């Protein structure tokens with residue numbers, strides 16, 4: 514088996530005078546994978562990426578990137594990595610071409626104008642190559658960040674919330690680019706708040722919450738878990754308890770007995786809803802309204818956290 518591109522073992526981080534942002538994270542990523550790290554604000558996603566990229570020092574743990582010890586030999590590890598951060602940190606007075614070429618040289622790569630040109634063309638930046646960064650629109654600046662990260666042909670690319678606040682055309686270009694990079698064998702790790710984004714892009718999805726990597730699973734398996742929906746039936750007469758005869762649906766009461774709630778798998782062939790409605794009719798339990806909703810991201814996290822405990 515080829516060596517994984519990334520191995521993270523027992524990585525924890527407590528910021529000085531701050532919170533414990535990561536709690537003993539283990540993660541192995543194989544070459545050529547696309548992994549999405551899904552988690553709410555403040556979960557620790559950026560901290561984890563920053564540690565792998567050598568920007569933040571972990572409190573404990575070890576990391577290997579492309580065979581290099583990322584803490585001991587961070588320069589070699591960093592050469593294998595491209596990072597697209599959330600925010601622009603680049604010389605505003607330089608031209609696009611100079612900025613991207615400089616990024617490539619910074620990692621000891623030969624000038625190779627051909628590669629830089631390809632990256633700029635892929636990101637629709639070639640026409641703007643002589644423009645100064647400060648004169649670009651926000652979307653164009655994001656493109657420059659991506660071009661910079663790709664300039665030295667990294668094996669492992671990190672995209673930190675790549676589509677937050679990004680317009681449709683950049684989002685589309687970005688996904689096309691990600692697909693092309695993966696065809697060339699680049700490994701990609703992205704962070705996101707959006708389940709849809711993880712679903713669209715990733716081979717595997719890791720869920721991170723309060724500094725813990727709760728699970729890392731194949732996308733299909735996780736999406737099956739996340740495909741839960743709720744059916745809420747607003748009753749004509751409130752109930753004190755879930756009546757007998759409904760065990761198979763695992764119903765719950767909500768809204769002080771005014772609602773019966775059924776959680777079902779939206780992707781299953783049979784949801785069980787017709788049979789449930791029929792049983793309610795047989796038992797003369799009348800309802801005046803019915804609505805379904807997707808479990809929110811928060812519900813899902815609560816669910817996952819609950820399962821682990």
Ligand SMILES: Nc1ncnc2c1ncn2[C@@H]1O[C@H](COP(=O)(O)OP(=O)(O)OP(=O)(O)O)[C@@H](O)[C@H]1O
Nearest residue numbers: 528531532534552553554555556557558559560561
């Ligand atoms: N430099 C820092 N000093 C102190 N605390 C920090 C620092 N950076 C992050 N934190 C804290 O560590 C926790 C994890 O933050 P992190 O930015 O890694 O989360 P995140 O999952 O990337 O969130 P977001 O989606 O909002 O970017 C948060 O509680 C945050 O406030």
